[in-house]
Amino acid sequence: MTRPPAAVGEKLEEVDTPALVLDLDAFEANLGTMKDSLRGRKIRVRPHAKCHKSVDIARAQLAAGAVGVCCQKVSEAEVLVEGGIADVLVSNEVVGAKKLARLAALSRRARLGVCVDHPDALRALAESGAECDVYVELEVGMKRCGVEPHTVVELASSIRKSSRLKFAGLQAYHGRAQHVRSLADRREAIDAAAKKVFQVKSLLEKAGIECPRVTGAGSGSYMLEVEAGAWDEIQPGSYVFMDADYARNEWAAPLPRFRHSLFVLTTVMSRPAPDRAIVDAGLKASSVDSGMPEVWQRPGLVYRSASDEHGWVEIGSPARPPELGEKLLLVPGHCDPTVNLYDWYVAVRAGRVEALWPVSARGAAL
C-alpha cells in the first residue's frame, strides 16, 4: 500500500498529487438523493461496491438504508466481509476451484449470494460446499453473461435439488443500457428487459418454482427498472461518484441528478507553451476507456490526451492560464477503473481533508 497523499486537517491545495479526492458534501448529497428518489417505493437498494471498493463507503450506504452490497469478485467479498459487511452478493459468475473454495469458506461467515449461468458451474458450486443464495443470471440485452428464459427454469430446478444452495431469484442487469444517452432509448431498453423478466417469472410459476427476488439495474437506469415493476432490488454503483461519462447521459425525471463527488487532484508540472499545460495525472491516474477526464470549473481548459504519467491540458482563449505548480481538479471519465488505481480516498469537506479512507479492495481481482 502506498503512502497517503495527504494528512487529516490539511488544506486541499496542500494535498500531494495525483490524488483521488472525495467531496464529502457531494457524496452525502448523492446518498440522500438516492434515498429520496425511492421514497414510497417498495424496492431494496443493494449498491454496487465494485465501483468504490471501500468498506467505509459501503458502511455509509448501509447507514443510508441499503440492505447489503454487491461486488464482482470473491476477493472483493472477502474484504467487505472482513470489514464487517454482513450481506454481500457477488453479482457475477464464479468459476475455478480456488475461487469456489474461498467462496465456500466465506459463505460460513456472512450472508452471501452468487450468480450462475451454466450447469457445469452450478455443479462445481454445489460441490464446493458453499452455503449461499444463488441467482440465475438472465441475459436481458447486455450480451455478456447470462442465459435465455428456458435455461433459467432448468438451472433453478437444479439449484433447488442442492441442500446447501438456495434459489434466490434472478440477476437481470442491462449494462449496455446504462450509457444510452437518450432517456427515451434507455427506457425502451429497460422495458424490453422487463418483458423478458416477466416472461421468466411466468415460466418459473408454471414450473412451480418460486422466484424470491429479481435484482439488477444501475445508476443510469434504476428508476426505469423501478417503474417497470419487474425488479425487487436495485444495484446502483456510480451514483455515489458520478463520472464524466455518466454526466453525458440525458438526466431527467424519473431519474434524479447526482453530483460529481469524485475527483483526481493534479498539479501543473510544466508550462512549456502558452496554449499547453502538462499535468501530473495521466493513464495511471485516471482511466480513459470512457473518454478523457474533464477539468472541473475552469472554463477554457480541456484535457486533450494522456500518456502514462502526463496529461495534456489545452488552454483556450477565455481561460485564465494555469500557473506552474497550480493544482486542478479533474472529473474522471470512468469512476470504477480510476478508483482501482488508488490506495486512498482523500475525503474533503469545505476545502479541508477530513479523513483518509483506504480503497480497501483495490486490485482485488481474484
Add this chain to the structure above:
Amino acid sequence: MTRPPAAVGEKLEEVDTPALVLDLDAFEANLGTMKDSLRGRKIRVRPHAKCHKSVDIARAQLAAGAVGVCCQKVSEAEVLVEGGIADVLVSNEVVGAKKLARLAALSRRARLGVCVDHPDALRALAESGAECDVYVELEVGMKRCGVEPHTVVELASSIRKSSRLKFAGLQAYHGRAQHVRSLADRREAIDAAAKKVFQVKSLLEKAGIECPRVTGAGSGSYMLEVEAGAWDEIQPGSYVFMDADYARNEWAAPLPRFRHSLFVLTTVMSRPAPDRAIVDAGLKASSVDSGMPEVWQRPGLVYRSASDEHGWVEIGSPARPPELGEKLLLVPGHCDPTVNLYDWYVAVRAGRVEALWPVSARGAAL
C-alpha cells in the same frame, strides 16, 4: 497488497486469474537481445522502470549491463533505492514542495538525477537542498514537457550556479516517435530530434558550458538514436515485455525484434453463446488505452471489448471453442498501465511458476 494468485511450483493452468504472467525465457531473451543489439557501440543503457515498477526486474537489467534505471516519480525512485538500486534518474520534472523534500532526502542515499524545464522549478529544486544531477529537458517533437534550444542554455547556466546541483546534460526523449508504425517515418522523426540536440550542443559549447550527457530514446526507436549519434545513453522500457501496441510497429534492422514476455492469464467464466466467450479480465486487468489485448496463440479468438471485470472474446469459425473454465493468455495492449494494476508478477518457466515478484512500485504516483 493483495494475495498472490499463485504459489511457486504450481503449473500455469493452476494459477488463479486474472494474473500478470511473466514468461522468464522470453524476458531473459529480451535482455540478451538488447545487449546484443548494442555490441560494439559506445552507448549507456538506462532502462525505464516506469513500465515494470519492479526491483527484481531492475536488478536483472543491471546484471545485463545497465548503468542504472529511470523512473517518472519520486515515489518510484524511493522504492527502487530502498530495493538497492544505487543510480536512478527521474526522467521527469518534479514540482511541489512535498515531492522536492522527498527528492532531497533521497538524493543523500543514492545517485539521483532529475529533469527541469522551467526557471521557477529549478529555483525550488535548488532551495530544496537536493544534491543531484540535473538534466534540462529539450522538446524534440513530443510536445509534452521540455524547452526550446535557447532556454536550455539559460537553464544550464543557472544550474551551474548552484553548489549542490550538477548540470548533467539533456533529457531528449521523443515519445510520439515510439509508435510511428513505419520505420522510415520513425527514422525521420528521430533524425529531426537529433538535429535539435546537435543544435543545443553547439549553443552550449559556444556559451562555454560542457554538456556531459544526452539521454533519451525508447524501445520503438533506440537504434535510430544510436545511429544518429547525438545520444550517450538510452532509456528503453517496454523491450523487456513487448506489448500488442509495440508489436504493431514495423520492426526491421537496425531494430531487433523482441518477444512477448508479459501476459494476462484469464479464465473463461461464461460461454453464453456459440460465438462468444466471456473472460474474467476486463478494464481492471488490462489497460485498453492503446487497443484491446490480443488472445495469444489461439487463432480465431478475438478479444473485442472490455467492461470493468469482463472481456468479450469472439469465437471465429476456425477456432477451437474455448471451454468454460479454460484459461487463456492475453497480450496486453499497453504494458505500463497494465502492470500498474497488479501487485504480483507470476514468473513462469516451462509451464511452472518459478517465482513471485512484487510489482514493488505499483501505484507509486506521488
